[in-house]
Amino acid sequence: MTSSIEALLPSTERALLHRIATAQAEGRVPSLVGAVVRDGRVVWTGSRSCVDGHGPDADTQYRIGSITKTFTAVLVMRLRDEGLLDLGDPLEKHLPGTGVGEATIAQLLCHSAGLAAETPAPWWERTPGSLRPELADVLGERPVLHPAGRRHHYSNTGYTLLGSLIEAVRGVSWQEALRTEILEPLGLHRTGTQPVAPHAGGWAVHPWADVMLPEPGEDLGLMAPAGQLWSTTADLCRFASFLADGDERVLGLGTVREMRTPAVPPEEGDWNGGYGLGLQLVRRGGRTLVGHSGSLPGFLAGLWMSVKDGIGAVVLANATSGPMPGAVAADLVRIVADAEPRIPEPWRPLPEVDAALLELTGPWYWGTYAYGLGVLADRGVELRPLRGQGRAARFRAEADGTWTGLDGYYAGETLRVVRRADGSASHLDLGSFVFTREPYEQGDAVPGGVDEGGWRGL
Template identity: 75%
Template sequence: MTSSDILLPGTRRALLHRVATAQSEGRTPSLVAAVRRDGQIAWSGARSCLDGHEPDGDTQYRIGSLTKTFTAVLVLRLRDEGLLDLDDPLEKHLPGTDAGQVTVFQLLGHSGGLGAETPGPWWERTPGTTRPELSDVLGERPAIHPSGHRHHYSNPGYTLLGSLVEKLRGDSWAEVLRREILEPLGMDRTTPQASAPHAGGWAVHPWADVMLPEPAEDLGLMAPAGQLWSTTTDLLRFAAFLAQGDERVLRASSVEEMRAPAAPAEAGDWGGTYGLGLQAVRRGNRTLLGHTGSLPGFLATLWFSVEDDVAAVVLSNATSGPPVGTVAADLLQIVADAEPRIPDPWRPLPEVDEELLALTGPWYWGTQVHALKLLAGGGLELQPLRGAGRASRFQARPDGTWTGLNGYYAGETLRVVRADDGTVDHLDLGSFVFTREPYDRSAAIPGGVDENGWRGLAL
């Protein structure tokens, strides 16, 4: 099956129409896009103002702040290897920066309170050699907000993370990136410097159909915040990794950690939340994860939906104009809505744990009824049967207890409490007692149960 056979003709035409409209109305020299689903590129398309010279999945564009996600993966690798803790202050590993009180976690999620940009000349349009030291990147007043109090996007913060990677690896950020992410994932068209074929960056005049070439500067110390060039093909490989993990780079639980919100949404024009190197936005009833990026002459966006198993990339070579973030979200939505993912067939469990099976069914927290379900893989799920409430999944511990994985009870302990004769008396979930009947008189419930039991109107 070729990529052109994966999607229906109507879906392919809708995707092409969206890309063509974006290039035309956005007045960009070129725009290239691609969509991935079910483990392969399902569609790609491009539009260009140069007839016969449309870019393709092998054409490099600069991706700007999408670079930050790569840097975040390198930092999470250091954590997984035990070389740092996310709650470590920067000073522990990279002393003398005047931002040492900020934690690694805060830098990853842009909640360290550091300034958004560097002091001095516009860093995106000046050579990196004008900022040879971290002090030139941070300036005399690195922090403009208290650390940990709010989300405030910081390009210098990711410069610090790149320097942290270099310090702990004893090698350049670019070399560590190549060795630990790009080579294992087969991303040989993602590079710090442009490699032909690549697009040139342009500024389009806002009031006339004329163009001006933009400089493509080497960002120096700022490279971990926005240096990379890449292609739609490579970025869709990266999206698959961010959705599923890859043991050669980062395990699934760590990429899932990257996707979780790390800081409250910023007031004003920030329309989503931020994880650890990943943006998250709500589009209708789905969550899109990924990152946007821009540098003079270029715009880029990668969005993916884990639930739909769909990812979309849009790259453009204009300083401003096409709303590539919106276009990428539209492409993803076109595919996910027009051709919904076919669920895997239901299958019974390969074997039954009789003790776990005996725990399933209704449990009462006071008078509220919950259902305990046995999941594939041996996990448990507890959720209210009526209305909204506290629902969580649990995984087993070696000591016979269970740990909450999500929701209100994330990290909390579920214990099966047994009576003297070995029968189950109740479930203890973070001190809350769940019984088989509402306020079961035979169970050990704090405060006890009135000996007269339930009663009607005549008290």
């Protein structure tokens, strides 16, 4: 028996509306629009505006600032997956003459290349990109502030370099690559480098009086890959779903998972946040969220996805300062996930039984630590401690009869069965660790041997 879970409960919808209404009122922004996506479908949209009867909808464009960086990162990962570059390559290999030393592509993606956060004056977000026609104008005389790879230091200029890298390797403009490789395949028809009506105007709200001032909307030129894009909540919900599930037309799930993996340690004192390859990572209320925040003069944006819950949220506002859309979007995810938790899929048996694999299931011992080996789909296996803490991991089956670790301590490590002359399983070898059927049994292949006296009492 199945049931549709597309529609949210009225109580959940009211809680979502209350959250964005509070954000718009207390944050003093001209307009704010939010949306929630669940299991790939937009299940709620809402907005609040200072003009009665003119609330924005899910098709209204706002500038999304640094959420643009995630799109740029996707383009870089596509080049990697096609074999046109390696993330360990120094930038100079593909884009010589930048003066950023041996900073690698991976370090640029995760903001650990040591580059300065901003361009030389004037403030690039409020001035035309024509003032910085060359990379040298973007980087300035002192582009590197920290040793590469040592710390996370957010860098807008680093993503300008990645945009130029894309152009150098792909042979087309960043905008063209974006359009043909991401926007069109994912159906993001209301996302682009320039606003197309209906779109919001950018405003600054006076900090001490309820009055507004229009903000300039500059074309950022070379800085576009760091923050140029305009988009809608509908488009960004589709993009959030892509960040959860991948799409073979753009990036496979394995690569998207790689982007979501922490690539650098968090800043000192901030152990609830981190950065992957073009994605921000945060922990909120015990829940892991992936996505990005964004801001440009006149606009604020936030996109978060809880992959485990299958729920994402987008919040866009048209003010220079005010509510933090990232915090509001995280709250929208929490409201839905807590009020309407995901209904598990029905348990179903495997389509076929592999007798040889079934024979390996059950308890195994690493020294005196007890583990249980279980079978997963597609001949994968899972190794978990039976008591207390331990190194649990899932393993993918390989064609040669071994398995490769997918997560935790054993990610990438090889698990294999070592058999005796008669074909029976002697032990499991996991990255040189030996797992036997009994703890320290005489005659087992235990490194260092087993004391001949055997087990004894006091």
